Amino acid sequence: xxxxxxxxxxxxxxxxxxxxxxxxxxxxxxxxxxxxxxxxxxxxxxxxxxxxxxxxxxxxxxxxxxxxxxxxxxxxxxxxxxxxxxxxxxxxxxxxxxxxxxxxxxxxxxxxxxxxxxxxxxxxxxxxxxxxxxxxxxxxxxxxxxxxxxxxxxxxxxxxxxxxxxxxxxxxxxxxxxxxxxxxxxxxxxxxxxxxxxxxxxxxxxxxxxxxxxxxxxxxxxxxxxxxxxxxxxxxxxxxxxxxxxxxxxxxxxxxxxxxxxxxxxxxxxxxxxxxxxxxxxxxxxxxxxxxxxxxxxxxxxx
Amino acid sequence: xxxxxxxxxxxxxxxxxxxxxxxxxxxxxxxxxxxxxxxxxxxxxxxxxxxxxxxxxxxxxxxxxxxxxxxxxxxxxxxxxxxxxxxxxxxxxxxxxxxxxxxxxxxxxxxxxxxxxxxxxxxxxxxxxxxxxxxxxxxxxxxxxxxxxxxxxxxxxxxxxxxxxxxxxxxxxxxxxxxxxxxxxxxxxxxxxxxxxxxxxxxxxxxxxxxxxxxxxxxxxxxxxxxxxxxxxxxxxxxxxxxxxxxxxxxxxxxxxxxxxxxxxxxxxxxxxxxxxxxxxxxxxxxxxxxxxxx
Numbered sequence: 001x002x003x004x005x006x007x008x009x010x011x012x013x014x015x016x017x018x019x020x021x022x023x024x025x026x027x028x029x030x031x032x033x034x035x036x037x038x039x040x041x042x043x044x045x046x047x048x049x050x051x052x053x054x055x056x057x058x059x060x061x062x063x064x065x066x067x068x069x070x071x072x073x074x075x076x077x078x079x080x081x082x083x084x085x086x087x088x089x090x091x092x093x094x095x096x097x098x099x100x101x102x103x104x105x106x107x108x109x110x111x112x113x114x115x116x117x118x119x120x121x122x123x124x125x126x127x128x129x130x131x132x133x134x135x136x137x138x139x140x141x142x143x144x145x146x147x148x149x150x151x152x153x154x155x156x157x158x159x160x161x162x163x164x165x166x167x168x169x170x171x172x173x174x175x176x177x178x179x180x181x182x183x184x185x186x187x188x189x190x191x192x193x194x195x196x197x198x199x200x201x202x203x204x205x206x207x208x209x210x211x212x213x214x215x216x217x218x219x220x221x222x223x224x225x226x227x228x229x230x231x232x233x234x235x236x237x238x239x240x241x242x243x244x245x246x247x248x249x250x251x252x253x254x255x256x257x258x259x260x261x262x263x264x265x266x267x268x269x270x271x272x273x274x275x276x277x278x279x280x281x282x283x284x285x286x287x288x289x290x291x292x293x294x295x296x297x298x299x300x301x302x303x
Numbered sequence: 304x305x306x307x308x309x310x311x312x313x314x315x316x317x318x319x320x321x322x323x324x325x326x327x328x329x330x331x332x333x334x335x336x337x338x339x340x341x342x343x344x345x346x347x348x349x350x351x352x353x354x355x356x357x358x359x360x361x362x363x364x365x366x367x368x369x370x371x372x373x374x375x376x377x378x379x380x381x382x383x384x385x386x387x388x389x390x391x392x393x394x395x396x397x398x399x400x401x402x403x404x405x406x407x408x409x410x411x412x413x414x415x416x417x418x419x420x421x422x423x424x425x426x427x428x429x430x431x432x433x434x435x436x437x438x439x440x441x442x443x444x445x446x447x448x449x450x451x452x453x454x455x456x457x458x459x460x461x462x463x464x465x466x467x468x469x470x471x472x473x474x475x476x477x478x479x480x481x482x483x484x485x486x487x488x489x490x491x492x493x494x495x496x497x498x499x500x501x502x503x504x505x506x507x508x509x510x511x512x513x514x515x516x517x518x519x520x521x522x523x524x525x526x527x528x529x530x531x532x533x534x535x536x537x538x539x540x541x542x543x544x545x546x547x548x549x550x551x552x553x554x555x556x557x558x559x560x561x562x563x564x565x566x567x568x569x570x571x572x573x574x575x576x577x578x579x580x581x582x583x584x585x586x587x588x589x590x591x592x593x594x595x596x597x598x
Contacts, residue, residue: 008313009340009341010313010314010341010343011312011313011314011315011469012312012313012314012315012490013314016494036472037311037469037470037471037472037475037501038311038312038313038469038470038471038497038498038501040312040493040494040497040498043493043494043497058381059381077403077407079401079402079403080402100476100480100508100509101476101480103400103402104381105381105382105400105402105404106379106381106404107379107402107403107404107407110379110404110407110408111407142471142472144471144501144504144505144508145471145472145473145475145476145505145508145509146472146473147472147473149472149473150444177470178313178314178340178341178469178470179313179340179341179468179469180340180341180439180441181340181439181443181444181445181446181474182444182445182446183472184340185442185444199553200553201552201553201554201555202346202553202554202555203318203341203343203346203552203555204553206341206343206346207341207343210340210341210441213441213442214441214442217441217442218442228549231549231550231553232550232553232554235553235554258523261492261521261523261524262523264492264493264494265492265493265523265524267493
């Protein structure tokens with residue numbers, strides 16, 4: 001199974017537009033949206049959801065008001081500033097836990113002398129298996145402010161691999177989140193290859209270098225493409241050279257083309273809308289396929 | 304006043320707004336780069352870094368001679384960071400959130416906390432701006448503690464600007480909480496609109512006062528502006544889709560100093576934020592407490 005994940009470090013460089021086009025060009029893949037915070041791929045691929053599951057992960061401490069004796073032990077023990085105190089006549093009268101700050105460590109639950117803190121399992125979001133014109137799609141929606149985005153990403157990817165095996169689809173194409181931490185690490189874990197999308201800006205270069213360090217750390221073969229290269233041809237050139245010297249391959253560059261936004265407004269992949277950028281993306285996809293053939297695909301790792 | 308610059312979608316222009324606004328503000332100004340996975344403010348400001356400290360999180364170490372193998376530590380740990388086998392428990396530092404539960408419950412006092420480094424906090428100055436940045440080490444997954452540590456450097460007077468990470472999950476919550484006003488930066492596109500809607504939900508859930516800056520406004524798509532008007536969200540500024548601005552940005556230049564007309568735009572934004580943030584102020588937790596005191 002060939003698993004390619006599209007990442008960028010910096011947000012807004014064109015990951016989703018590219019992923020949608022790759023899905024359209026390939027046509028025999030499971031498509032995965034791992035940007036569980038801000039999932040935009042469905043806006044282009046119009047999935048029809050067939051199955052929805054709640055994502056339960058971790059617990060949340062909730063104080064039962066009637067049993068709380070306002071001793072303040074929970075507040076002393078909490079290291080995440082999640083316990084708030086209400087005062088009456090200058091004395092603490094009631095403690096509450098802010099669900100958005102609570103990390104679900106359970107220390108307050110354990111130490112509450114009145115046993116007044118419940119610890120229910122938390123629904124942190126939902127994930128969906130859908131059908132698109134280009135194959136099955138697995139995507140998710142993390143609840144606002146929820147923890148464990150990495151675990152939701154791993155859940156979505158495990159499901160995608162299962163579907164790929166069942167339906168004998170040779171490719172998994174993954175739209176990754178921005179950044180380099182928790183959800184990104186979960187997105188690239190076990191991937192056969194990462195494509196890094198960079199815009200030719202100083203910020204883009206800075207963020208790309210950190211992404212390289214990350215894919216190197218996890219030992220994932222890396223390709224780079226430059227989006228909107230005419231914005232700064234000099235930096236675009238530096239990115240190409242930088243990629244090669246960092247041991248990554250260069251997959252190509254995409255021009256600054258208003259048809260990319262136009263395709264997004266129409267809700268279709270750029271390669272179906274047409275224009276110079278569509279041609280560039282086709283060439284990049286050919287390079288990806290070529291590069292993928294040269295990679296020895298390891299047996300799929302369990303996350 | 305603490306002013307957070309946030310967005311649902313990445314790459315909409317948070318750093319552009321944060322850095323350019325900081326330059327236009329009267330002193331004292333603090334600029335905190337809390338996008339610790341990919342901090343970029345320093346590219347536009349070139350601050351002189353005066354101090355750098357490594358940021359650490361606590362994690363447990365077990366004294367084998369004291370441990371009786373009771374397993375209480377692994378029972379309380381919600382993150383599988385300490386796993387009790389028959390003998391000494393195994394510790395997985397990268398899973399540890401540093402809650403301190405294991406050392407608290409250990410009946411033999413066999414667990415003490417050591418420190419592991421996960422990032423760097425650097426601070427310095429540039430012109431009249433006090434600059435602080437967090438930088439998460441590559442390979443580390445837990446950014447909220449570092450974000451909270453950077454926020455300890457908020458100024459006591461004047462305006463503190465916080466450049467937030469993108470999204471709507473825990474790192475964003477860590478960055479925006481306790482701010483007095485949030486500027487959501489969106490862009491004029493379907494993705495921009497979709498992610499703005501998520502960010503708006505997040506701000507409402509956090510009960511924060513906010514307004515929107517729409518970036519790359521073009522004649523192609525008016526839906527973000529229409530959305531804001533329908534939802535009665537103030538549009539603080541519309542930044543035109545300008546190739547010159549994109550090119551200046553690519554070279555790490557401040558728009559207010561390199562593209563004609565942008566200084567006026569950002570000065571207007573500052574005045575708009577001042578007037579918006581003073582209106583319909585939500586009661587702060589402190590105020591709420593005062594109300595309850597009276598009751």
